[in-house]
Amino acid sequence: MKVRQVSVFLENKSGRLYEVCKCLADAGVNIRALAIAETADYGVLRLIVNDPDTAVRVLTQENFTVSETEVIAVEVPDRPGGLAGVLAPLYDANVNIEYLYCFVEKSGESAIVVFRVEQIDRAIQALQGSGFTVMREEDVYRI
């Protein structure tokens, strides 16, 4: 139920994102989803990949600062109200969301929301209790 997200520290200078992607490409790692949070001086690149172990290994070898975080991925219907619907049970369960990002599934029918929350187990319980599909790790990597 918990998905491993790979985070990379990036200084705000040209070419750095390319270098991360090149490094992953050379290792045959496929990026499933990606989000960047930035400040004036630096950014944090957050990645869901098909092979987190290889991603961490090759990025560390290339001297990037890398960390792994557990996140959850939830399938939501791709229509107005889809995201609001999934946020309601989290709000009710008093789960604090640090950040989230979304991507659309290949079939185009549903979207996948990646959540980083403080209370991960409580979040999974609340979502499943409301009938949402919290995706299995393997399924997310295989998207």
Place this chain on the structure above:
Amino acid sequence: MEYFNPVEVLERERLEELKLQRLRETVDRLYEKVPFYRKKLDEVGFRPGDIRELSDLQKLPFTTKDDLREHYPFGLFAVPMRDIVRIHASSGTTGKPTVVGYTANDIRVWADLVARTIVAAGGTPDDIVHVAYGYGLFTGGLGLHYGAEMLGATALPMSGGNTKRQIRLMVDFGSTILCCTPSYALNIAEVMREMGVTREMIKLKAGILGAEPWTDEMRVQIEEELGISAHDIYGLSEVVGPGVSIECGEKNGLHVFEDCFIPEIIDPDTGETLPPGQKGELVFTNINKEGLALLRYRTRDISALDVSPCPCGRTHVRMKRITGRTDDMLIIRGVNVFPSQVEAVLMQIPGLSPHYQLVVDRVENLDVLEVQVEVSPQVFSDEIKRLEELERRIAEEVQSYLGLSVKVRLMEPRSIQRSEGKAVRVIDRRKM
């Protein structure tokens, strides 16, 4: 007024006699009262009474900042603590500042020296002396304050900061002499413009500016923007504080008050005394101080001495404006900072990488120090707020140890240049 104390225009021959007599008394007294000096003088085979001419000074051992640190806090004082009436200190590495002590007479002599500097800058007892140096352990604020009072002028103890209030009171009270760092003087000029306060609305006529290195270009800018005559003042707490030397109206070097301090220029590598005019490390010997008197104190400041007569009439030797340092000390907004001090602070934060760099720049006339630190996996987080917390924490630690506000910038590993041998810790972008 042309000068404050007649000793400023004492003929050279008499001045040399006075220096010799005071040097002999000082060395003999230190031999008797300070175990550190007795040991050092014994090592070079010196005995009381051995000072027969001024050149004998060159045979004496040097004193360094490390000597002061090793005898922290009061180990080099030459009088019992009951005779010490004032302590000052400069910031030091993780709680070990350089501590200096003054007797009641030292405070009087110091005030007299500072009064001389105010007069050299054109001051009289009619002036209102606006002291915007920091008050506290730093010698700047209280040093100028006592000097203004000794002259009989009006001291206005503003201390640093709160620039708009400084300017309002400058207008309301009619301050005539401004004492602060040169970069703060420019900052005041800028805030005046923002507030719509013109040169005509203030009564400033002179600035006594020091505690950091500056240039003639800055002088021109300060003089134009504030409509004043700007004078460089030099001093360091180890020797006395502000008032070691001052620029007279000629603005061609700073007169060192030789009745209290004997200046020398040495080769920083060999320790050899260099002839007048040659550039080297400035060294001072206290010859009129009771509480803490230092023999041949190595300032690490680079200067040269000018023994030619000055048209102002003062007979005391002039030192050139400081052009640099022989060590890696930085002077930022009047605060002395060694890269090693910042390093010591960084090393106290668990997980932080030992790779860092300091970038000094002058932005809108104020010195800014950026501390660049590499982000190690131990301190990295995917959450921006945690990284911002880390930046804040580093800035707070540096502020609390060094009394200096800094900008912290997180960097990628290996983005700070590694060098063979000695790491390049400091990039100084200020134009000096």
